[in-house]
Amino acid sequence: MNKGIHSLWANPVIINNINNKEILENFTNSIFENSNLDKPFSEMQDTCIFENGPEIFKQFRDKIVLPAFDEYLDLIGIDINKFPDRKVTGWITGAKRGYMIPPHNHSGASLSGIFYILNEERDKGGELVLQDPRNNANRGYKKEFKFLFEDKKYMPSSGEYIIFPSYIYHYTLPFSGALRLAMPVDLFL
Numbered sequence: 001m002n003k004g005i006h007s008l009w010a011n012p013v014i015i016n017n018i019n020n021k022e023i024l025e026n027f028t029n030s031i032f033e034n035s036n037l038d039k040p041f042s043e044m045q046d047t048c049i050f051e052n053g054p055e056i057f058k059q060f061r062d063k064i065v066l067p068a069f070d071e072y073l074d075l076i077g078i079d080i081n082k083f084p085d086r087k088v089t090g091w092i093t094g095a096k097r098g099y100m101i102p103p104h105n106h107s108g109a110s111l112s113g114i115f116y117i118l119n120e121e122r123d124k125g126g127e128l129v130l131q132d133p134r135n136n137a138n139r140g141y142k143k144e145f146k147f148l149f150e151d152k153k154y155m156p157s158s159g160e161y162i163i164f165p166s167y168i169y170h171y172t173l174p175f176s177g178a179l180r181l182a183m184p185v186d187l188f189l
Contacts, residue, residue, distance in 0.1 A: 090185040101172040109166035109186035116156040117181040124177030
């Protein structure tokens with residue numbers, strides 16, 4: 001390393017908008033038509049919607065999800081085409097009042113993302129919280145340094161997505177609204 005400021009062990013996170021509103025609208029309508037949103041979360045995440053779902057689900061993967069992952073990989077200097085055997089899995093979370101997810105990561109995946117399909121009730125909780133992946137990095141620091149290690153909260157809007165390395169632990173705060181739809185997605189390289 002040379003003299004100067006270095007950003008070591010960076011963990012890039014992308015937050016962006018789903019730009020193709022027509023595909024988003026068709027995808028949203030298809031979710032309501034083809035998904036049982038009353039299933040428990042554990043059952044919903046066991047089924048990859050891209051495998052046996054309607055054609056619009058595959059279109060959403062190919063025109064929205066894969067380009068978003070490609071954007072992330074470009075940011076860190078990796079060509080997605082070097083991984084022809086890549087696999088993308090995704091599932092719908094039909095979040096209703098009281099919905100929350102405890103801290104977890106997505107072991108085995110390279111990148112994870114959450115595509116927020118419908119989140120109009122932004123004042124009802126449900127924030128995504130990302131935790132510092134540097135285990136015990138905060139040990140021994142005075143309270144003045146606490147800001148360096150604090151969890152980062154993100155309140156999504158409809159039509160946004162966030163992508164981050166799969167090793168980052170994250171969780172969802174309790175949601176008190178009527179309905180919110182999100183699609184967690186994992187990229188396996």
